[in-house]
Each structure stands twice: as structure tokens, then as C-alpha cells.
Amino acid sequence: MPANLLGMQLPRRRRLVAGMITAGLAIGALGLASCSRPVSHYAVEVAMTSAYRPDTGGTLWQHQKKGPAEEVLAGDMHCHVSPPDHPLEASRDPEATIALAREEQLDFVVLTPHVPARFFEDDGLRSAVLAEQDELRRKLAAQSDGRTVFVLGMEYTDHTYGHVGAAFADLRAVLSDVSAAEARANPARFFERFVARGGLLVIHHPLSVPLDSSIPMARANLSWRPFTDQGPFPAEIEAVNRLAFGIEAYNMVVTHLRDRYLLGDTPRSLRETLIREDQEILRQGRRLVPVGGTDSHSDYLRPATFVRAAARSEVGIRDALAGGRTCVRSAEACSFEVRAAGDSMFRGVGASLAAATTLEARASGGEVEVMVNGESAARGEDGELLRVTLPGSGCNVVRARVGEGYSAPIYVGCAFAD
Numbered sequence: 174m175p176a177n178l179l180g181m182q183l184p185r186r187r188r189l190v191a192g193m194i195t196a197g198l199a200i201g202a203l204g205l206a207s208c209s210r211p212v213s214h215y216a217v218e219v220a221m222t223s224a225y226r227p228d229t230g231g232t233l234w235q236h237q238k239k240g241p242a243e244e245v246l247a248g249d250m251h252c253h254v255s256p257p258d259h260p261l262e263a264s265r266d267p268e269a270t271i272a273l274a275r276e277e278q279l280d281f282v283v284l285t286p287h288v289p290a291r292f293f294e295d296d297g298l299r300s301a302v303l304a305e306q307d308e309l310r311r312k313l314a315a316q317s318d319g320r321t322v323f324v325l326g327m328e329y330t331d332h333t334y335g336h337v338g339a340a341f342a343d344l345r346a347v348l349s350d351v352s353a354a355e356a357r358a359n360p361a362r363f364f365e366r367f368v369a370r371g372g373l374l375v376i377h378h379p380l381s382v383p384l385d386s387s388i389p390m391a392r393a394n395l396s397w398r399p400f401t402d403q404g405p406f407p408a409e410i411e412a413v414n415r416l417a418f419g420i421e422a423y424n425m426v427v428t429h430l431r432d433r434y435l436l437g438d439t440p441r442s443l444r445e446t447l448i449r450e451d452q453e454i455l456r457q458g459r460r461l462v463p464v465g466g467t468d469s470h471s472d473y474l475r476p477a478t479f480v481r482a483a484a485r486s487e488v489g490i491r492d493a494l495a496g497g498r499t500c501v502r503s504a505e506a507c508s509f510e511v512r513a514a515g516d517s518m519f520r521g522v523g524a525s526l527a528a529a530t531t532l533e534a535r536a537s538g539g540e541v542e543v544m545v546n547g548e549s550a551a552r553g554e555d556g557e558l559l560r561v562t563l564p565g566s567g568c569n570v571v572r573a574r575v576g577e578g579y580s581a582p583i584y585v586g587c588a589f590a591d
Contacts, residue, residue, distance in 0.1 A: 214264045214471035217430075221473040224429040225577065227503040243483055245507050246490060247476035248281035249274075251328070251338060251377065251421060251466020257286040257305035263470045267312040270474075274321040277474045281322040281490050283340045283466075284309065290331035291409070293356045293363045299348055302327070306344060324487055328377065334410045335376065335397035338421070338466075339364075341491045342372025361412035373494060374417040375464055376400075378424045380446055384435060391435055400449060415457070419494065422446040422579065423465030423477055423501040443502070447579060448547035451570045454582065455546065458589045462494060462523075462581050465501035479504045479578070481521065497523030503578030505538030511571060511583055514560070520583065522572075528586030532561040532571065539576025546570050 227247075254270050255263035263286075265273070274282050286305065292298040306325055313323050326340025350366040368374065379397035386392060399406055399414045406414075423443050433439040447463060454461050465477030479500045480493035493499065500506035500522060510519040513529040520526060534543050534551065535558050543551040543561050546569060553559040563569045568587035573580045584590035 217426075217470075218472045220430060221425075224425055224473070224475065225502065227476050227577065243481050244485070245504050246280035246480050246482050246485060246493075247504065248279055248283070248322075248478050248480065248490070249467050249469070249474055249476065250283045250375065250464045250478045251285050251424065251468045252282050252474065253286060253328075253468075253470045254284050254309070255286075257302075257309055258470070262287065265469070265471055267309060268316050269472070271313070271317050271321065271323075273472065273474050274323075275318075277476065279321050279474060279476060280485060281324065281487075282474070283324045283326045283338065285326050285328040285338050285340070285466075287330045288327045290329065290333075291356075291360060293348060293351065294353055294360065296353050299353060303345055303348070322485065322487055322490060324490070329413075331410070333398070334406060335399075336378065336395065337413050337417070338375035338377055339367060339372055341487070342367045342370040346370055347372070360407065360409035364409060364412045364416055368416045371491070373419065373491065374413055375419045375421055376413070376417050377421045377466075378427050378442075378468070379420055380442055380449065381424075381427055381431065384431070386435060388435070391431065400453075418460070419462040419464045419499075420446060420450050420453075421466055422450065422463035425465070425467040425469075425475055425477055427468070443579065447544075447572070451544075451547040451572070451582070454570050454587075455568060460497055460582075460584070460590055462497045462499055463501050463579065464494070464499060476504075477501060479507050481507055481523075497581045499523070499581045500575075500578050503538075503576055505575040506536065506573055506578035506580035508538055509534070509536040509541075509573040509575055509580040509583070511535075511561070511585075522581040522583060525584045525587065525590040528566045530563050530566055532563065532585065534559045534561050534571075534573070536573055536575040536580075538578075542574040544572050544574070 253263040254265060254267055288302050292302055310325055317323060324340050326338060329337040329339055347366050347370055351362045356363050376397045378395050379400050381395040382401055383394045384391040427442050428439060432441045450461050450463060467475050467477055480490055481498040482489040482493040507522060510521045511532045511534040512519045513526060514531040514533055535556060537556050539555055541553045542549055543559060545563060551559045551561045566586060569585045570582045571585055572582045
């Protein structure tokens with residue numbers, strides 16, 4: 174079907190598509206990506222109409238509030254926009270992005286246009302990336318009504334080693350700190366200064382390894398190689414691996430197209446990534462935070478990351494992310510809280526507790542499953558007080574699935590998390 178005719182037949186949002194048709198279009202979209210990006214955008218949009226949409230009603234949001242100084246904000250941590258992305262890569266411009274974010278009731282969106290690997294080593298590429306960001310900032314300022322907080326970031330795109338989301342730092346200041354010559358001599362320096370200036374790094378779709386499939390895009394390796402391959406790795410990749418604050422546990426495209434339709438196991442990547450994150454927390458001895466993004470290149474967005482923020486601002490959102498007060502896919506998991514058996518005070522996602530052997534846990538909004546160090550430890554109903562036995566009095570990483578949502582960790586007996 175011609176692209177313009179397909180577009181005419183489909184309303185802009187919330188199209189009703191039968192499940193089998195959607196599955197066929199989803200798989201077709203992956204194949205079309207190799208020959209005609211614009212047509213594939215339409216097909217992906219059709220396929221994504223059946224992707225999970227969390228409840229964004231006021232009742233749930235109010236239910237998750239923890240006092241007047243904190244509220245749950247819904248956002249997307251991985252969103253492409255053209256320009257700066259090439260039109261064949263992203264079909265949605267800043268104006269359409271603003272309208273779509275408003276329609277989906279998003280409180281914040283981190284914009285992540287692609288930038289090439291080691292762009293910071295070349296003066297021409299540095300200037301081009303800064304000019305693109307300046308122009309995007311100008312368009313957002315001119316068109317945004319303030320309903321959604323837009324954060325300018327980027328997706329560092331290394332086709333050999335993996336993709337990295339980077340945001341919340343002043344890129345111009347970072348590049349002023351690190352000249353092109355210094356970056357060539359020490360590529361890790363760029364990411365070190367980015368984090369030192371308050372930036373946050375996220376490892377994108379870390380376990381998206383190639384599938385044995387007839388669909389070309391399914392055979393692409395989009396994984397984070399330090400998680401899926403043997404080193405050694407370049408200095409800048411090693412730097413990201415030790416400096417990244419978070420891991421993209423929920424990538425909506427991976428979950429809906431790859432896992433649901435090609436593997437028949439919708440939560441597979443989400444589940445496996447959270448287990449890997451817990452393993453990395455214990456192995457590296459540092460905090461790591463799960464985030465979610467749509468990885469949208471066209472006409473779809475969803476709430477994918479939820480943060481418990483003290484302020485509805487870029488600073489408030491950044492602080493909530495850095496503090497690990499997040500949940501992904503749906504907001505229910507942000508209600509997860511625990512206390513040492515016998516204590517009076519519960520503590521929520523991102524918190525650090527003293528060592529204990531037994532916890533009491535609870536959450537609201539759906540069925541609850543508590544995981545300890547990546548393994549299921551207890552199950553219960555909405556609001557039920559659960560008793561959780563820890564495997565020892567050392568460091569334990571505790572998180573929960575609540576309904577369709579997954580929480581960030583609560584750290585018990587982990588000295589590095591204090």
C-alpha cells in the first residue's frame with residue numbers, strides 16, 4: 174500500500190487494529206526498514222497502536238503521591254526528533270513532538286537525537302552537534318506551552334559497541350572542558366567531564382542481541398557489548414560502563430515488536446535486563462537505576478519512566494533519576510516500600526537500609542512480586558503486607574513488579590548505597 178494511502182486510512186492516534194493484522198505489520202515494519210524508512214514509519218505506527226499504554230488517570234497518580242512535597246511524573250527517556258535526526262531516521266518534528274507529548278499526558282521527555290561515535294574528537298562534528306542542539310532548543314522555546322518538560326540530550330551511537338543516552342549536562346560547557354585534541358588523546362575524558370558537570374548516562378537496549386530471523390533488522394546487534402561480548406573495549410566504552418547511572422530496562426520497541434511478536438515472550442528483555450542490572454550492582458558495587466523509553470522515531474509516544482520528584486522541573490526530574498526514585502512501564506511499582514521487620518518506618522524505591530535478614534514489604538495498584546538479587550522472593554496481593562527473607566545479612570538488592578510496572582532497587586546492607 175502506498176505510504177500516503179496508508180496514512181489517509183489511519184487516524185493519527187489510538188487506531189483500532191486487530192491483533193493478527195498488527196502482528197503482521199509489526200514484522201513487516203522491521204523488514205521494510207532496510208529498503209524504505211518512510212514506509213516503515215507508517216507500518217511501525219500501526220503496529221505500536223497495540224503497545225501497552227499505562228493508566229495515566231488522576232486516581233492512580235494521586236494514589237502514588239507521598240506527601241505534598243513529592244509527586245509521580247510520567248516521562249519518556251528515549252525519544253528521537255527530526256531535526257536534528259535525519260528525516261529518514263525520524264519522521265516527527267519538534268512541533269509534532271510537543272503535540273504528541275501533550276496528547277499522551279507526558280510530564281517530561283528526554284530528546285535523544287543520534288550523534289556519531291567520537292564526534293568530540295573532530296572540530297567540525299563538535300560544531301555541527303552544538304548547532305543542531307541550539308536550533309532544537311530555539312524551536313522548543315518558541316513552540317512549547319510548558320505542559321511537558323523537554324530535556325535536550327543525545328544518543329551516542331557506536332555501531333560497534335552500543336548506544337548511550339546522555340542528558341542533563343551543558344554540552345557546550347563539557348566540550349569547552351575537553352578540546353578535540355585532548356579527546357583524541359583520551360576519549361574517556363569526554364564522558365568523565367559530562368558526568369562531572371551533572372550529566373546522566375544511560376545504557377540503551379543493552380541485551381538486544383541478534384536473532385536468527387529472516388527479518389534483517391532482527392539480525393542487527395544493538396546490545397551493549399561490555400554486557401554481551403568479551404573485551405577489551407575502547408577507553409570511552411569502559412568509561413561509560415563505570416559511569417552510567419542507569420540502564421534502559423524497558424525499551425518499548427524492543428518489548429512490543431521484538432519480544433512480543435518475534436519471541437512470543439513480551440516481558441523477556443525487561444525481565445532479563447533487570448536481572449542483569451542487579452548482577453551488575455552487586456558485581457560493580459555501585460547503584461544502577463532502571464529507566465524506560467519508547468525509542469520512538471515516528472508518531473507514537475508513551476509514558477515509560479516514572480519518577481518520584483520533589484519538583485516538576487528539569488532539576489527535580491534529574492534529582493529523582495539520580496536518586497533512583499524510578500519505576501518503568503507503569504506507575505504502580507513506584508508505590509513499593511519496605512522496612513526491616515519490627516521497624517515502624519517504610520522506605521521507598523531508591524532508599525538504602527541497614528543490613529537485615531527479614532523485611533516487610535508492600536505496594537498498591539496490582540499483584541505484587543518481590544525480587545531479591547534478581548530472584549523471586551515473595552508474592553502477594555494489592556496492599557498485602559509481605560514477609561521477605563533475605564539470603565544473608567550482606568548486600569541485597571530488593572525490587573518489585575507491581576501490576577505491569579517494575580521498580581528501581583531498594584538497597585539493604587549495601588555500604589556503597591548509603
